[in-house]
Amino acid sequence: MLYSPNPPPLGRILHLYNSTSRKRSWGSSGQRFHLNTMEFSRERRLKARLAGDRRGDLYPHSLQFYLQPPTENISLAEFENFAIDRLKLLKLVENLGVSYVKGSEEYKSKLGHELRKLKFPYRVLAEDDYDARRKDHISHFILRLAYCQSEDLRRWFIQQEIDLFRYRFNELTDVLVQKFLKYVNLSYEAISEEVKEKLSVQLLNSTPGLSGAKVEELVFYKVPLPDAMDLFRVRRVYLLNGIAYVPHTDIIAIVLNNYRIKLSKALALTARSLPAVQSDERLQPLLNHLSHSYIGPDYSIQKNTGKISLELIDALSVKSFPLCMRQLHKALRDNHHLRHGGRIQYGLFLKGIGLTLEQALQFWKSEFIKGKVDADKFDKGYAYSIRHSYGKEGKRTDYTPFSCMKIILSNPPSQGDYHGCPFRHSDPELLKQKLQSYKIPPTGITQILELVKGMHYQLACQKYFQLTHDVDDIGFSLNHPNQYFAESQKLLSGGREVKKETSEPESSQQKLSNQKSTNSSSILTSSNTDADIELEGLDAYFTED
Known part of the structure; x- marks a missing residue:
């Protein structure tokens, strides 16, 4: 995701074309905006539409580490709507994380409902709707651009994305976990029943909270020691010949740590491209508003005007x-x-x-x-x-x-x-x-x-x-x-x-x-762009101390 005037073969450059459905122009179809290693090319989008059921190859899974940037065209209207909906979702994740115990039935129910309402994938790694997977993929990369701009923004974005990932991962069955690990190139092999039976005593004694019955029921993964150091330090894992035998209940910690490292590095690299993004006066205001604004009443017109003495x-x-x-x-x-x-x-x-x-x-x-x-x-x-x-x-x-x-x-x-x-x-x-x-x-x-x-x-x-x-x-x-x-x-x-x-x-x-939050979907998003830009003019009138 490092910006370069001559992007590497795997890199892509974001290309926004003029949307005829919008009054505001963001450039002609031939104009390119160098923002990130994302490219939304018109030709790719048309090919995807013509490919019929092959379009699913662009977004094969709904649970991912977002390693490959999107490679299709997107209108400004979609750009804004996708970003706003993901901000709503991440803000809800934040609110639910404090209002409910993470992983509780009420937490999962409310978050699942919001995923369905906002049309994001909720049946992870299953045959989800293509449009939902596409929206999830593109919106994540858009918010990377908006939330890479400061340490506070990056920290907030990482935490909410991690919590969202945890919810989705915990919805996976054992079979789908193995499928996912293979998809993201985490070669954590599930041990066979024979090996598990042979090591049952060691697994039971080395993994707190397990009983004999749980050892039989759980899937254990062979994980290289460097990846399982956090579990090893607190004596929560059986170690043999440099390999940690991690139960399904703990594999999420290792996967999350791997995802956090990748996402943190990706945001840092994205931040390096900010000078190129900020040089485009049409695009930078939108990205700023995505991280600074919210959805809701602007309170510019009040019914009680003049009624407060x-x-x-x-x-x-x-x-x-x-x-x-x-x-x-x-x-x-x-x-x-x-x-x-x-x-x-x-x-x-x-x-x-x-x-x-x-x-x-x-x-x-x-x-x-x-x-x-x-x-x-x-x-x-x-x-x-x-x-x-x-x-x-x-x-x-x-x-x-x-x-x-x-x-x-x-x-x-x-x-x-x-x-x-x-x-x-x-x-x-x-x-x-x-x-x-x-x-x-x-x-x-x-x-x-x-x-x-x-x-x-x-x-x-x-x-x-x-x-x-x-x-x-x-x-x-x-x-x-x-x-x-x-x-x-x-x-x-x-x-x-x-x-x-x-x-x-x-x-x-x-x-x-x-705590029970009954209206958690009132959250951050984009506000009136022109008014906020002109606010700089207002600030000039307030400079006298």
Whole structure:
């Protein structure tokens, strides 16, 4: 997957052609975009269509390590739709991994349902639908491009792909496991019944948790010691002549480690091609939005516009603001000023909850003149930028509030800033102190910090919502600060039923395992591209400190 002007024989170059079904042009049919070692050529696609049942040769299996890039043409519409659906799936994998015990029946049921709904393969290595396998293959490589751009993105992508792979692998029968191992060139031979009977005592004594009956029932694989070192270190495997005899229940750990190494290397190589990708101004915005945005309401138009009085904001900040906005509001009240990053993030949030332009001007001016900014300086230096954010100046773009992913992944705060995501950008000890000052119970703080440690920042915010609203099931998957506010107001006004546990769980892990997320498919994806690009213009108006 290393980009080169002269790709090697096995390499391919991504070729997007102009889709007549889209108004936005991404180049003519002869134009090439050097992004990765993927090539979507028009001729190959046509040949595949004409080949009839031979087209399955392009994607022979639904479970794979994604070693060979796709080699057919794809329209921009498919490019975006495939990427969005896979983001939905990976975000659901993340949510389910915290809400349920991985491998539990409920976990498998919900993930299987989502695979079917989004039309990804769910009967692994069986005779799945060709289109589902094709979508799975292509969408994985598209997201490699989007998620290779930073260490955080790569780490998140690898973890979700690993969890998705684990689910699929665990659905395989013994026969299909052997078929898969052969397909990915992992020469782990299953031992015969005669060998298993001969070594039954050693296998029983060397593999914890086995009984005699299980030894007879399980398939054991001969694995070279270097591949099984993790099992060997913890004395979970029988070793003979440099060969580890690994039971079916443990082979997944070895396969996952092999897949993780390959995927990590592939993402690192893909990252090296980023300068070539970023040089194309038409393609790079789309890849950025895939990793920074989400699907859902943009909160640019609110039914409650003008219904929130300025006198209520202090009380609302305590009851219904997410921690990021509560932090910004407190900093503004304490310092009578926010630097430009905070003004953008908080100003658009207030716009999203219903403040009119006139209210916004009054709110910011009344606060700033309490500090070092007099009324004349505010009118000359700040009022224009507020009108601009409401689409009344400049390009007259109606800017939308920032989603969680945009706050987490872009414009990190520096010293003196208060914007960003507290769960992502705060020191854990300072975050702990802040939560304590907000009267979050110790067990709740522990749960939040565990989620932060696992880089589940939005799930940590969901836990904060649960604890501040005294509910067990929030009933939604949190992806936007304005969504947090809207759901809080709905709950506090009696707009939906409150579900609570009858007793407090014994531990954080038990609590996380028993959460039930009823709307987990509301997730990351692409937002309004033009509006986000023009946001750079808005940022310029907020540069004065």
